[in-house]
Amino acid sequence: QLRLQESGSGLVKPSQTLSLTCAVSGGSINTDNYSWSWIRQPPGKGLEWIGCIYHSGSTYYNPSLKSRVTMSVDRSRNQFSLKLSSVTAADTAVYYCARGFPDSARWPYFDYWGQGTLVTGSS
Amino acid sequence: QSVLTQPPSVSGAPGQRVTISCTGSSSNIGTGYDVHWYQQLPGTAPKLLIYGNTNRPSGVPDRFSGSKSGTSASLAITGLQAEDEADYYCQSYDSSLSGLVFGGGTKLTVL
Numbered sequence: 001q002l003r004l005q006e007s008g009s010g011l012v013k014p015s016q017t018l019s020l021t022c023a024v025s026g027g028s029i030n031t032d033n034y035s036w037s038w039i040r041q042p043p044g045k046g047l048e049w050i051g052c053i054y055h056s057g058s059t060y061y062n063p064s065l066k067s068r069v070t071m072s073v074d075r076s077r078n079q080f081s082l083k084l085s086s087v088t089a090a091d092t093a094v095y096y097c098a099r100g101f102p103d104s105a106r107w108p109y110f111d112y113w114g115q116g117t118l119v120t121g122s123s
Numbered sequence: 124q125s126v127l128t129q130p131p132s133v134s135g136a137p138g139q140r141v142t143i144s145c146t147g148s149s150s151n152i153g154t155g156y157d158v159h160w161y162q163q164l165p166g167t168a169p170k171l172l173i174y175g176n177t178n179r180p181s182g183v184p185d186r187f188s189g190s191k192s193g194t195s196a197s198l199a200i201t202g203l204q205a206e207d208e209a210d211y212y213c214q215s216y217d218s219s220l221s222g223l224v225f226g227g228g229t230k231l232t233v234l
Contacts, residue, residue, distance in 0.1 A: 109159035
């Protein structure tokens, strides 16, 4: 059974960089077709896709966040990471990592999710 | 404000049938991009409920079904149970925004 587990800083000061890692167990990140995404959910609000990465290193980012997002993959550790720069209070959210499976147009839907981790942008 | 519009809330009594709509446009659902649905129980991560418009992952009861027509999609839940009380989200791709998008979510209350 695939398992994803987020870890990283829970409190980030404004203007600093949020850093999260998603450890994947029960399966390899180095698999064709699958993508690996970050999705966030502000308290009491809906879901927002941040971006995804493939084991090759190819990335797709939400255009609204693209200027601040960097995603990377570490195949040797079977994990992938998110960096979000210039954090503000508006970035306060539960951050989920998820595995993406391609739909008919090759865009992913999310079949496995981590439990999520709350990140607060505050001094 | 999401490009996929869902009703904020729906409700139904146990045993009843409810539907949740997801209305898009010509840059997403209307273009033919697939719609997927997720169930989020309170305090938990979302769970895949329907993929590729109509398909249920293994383990999802057949009380849940999805459909799509034109620029909209729908999730139907029959034989409503107390455990179905949750938030439901649709998801697709939008070519104008060049990214994956979620609906705003619908809170289902079982009366």
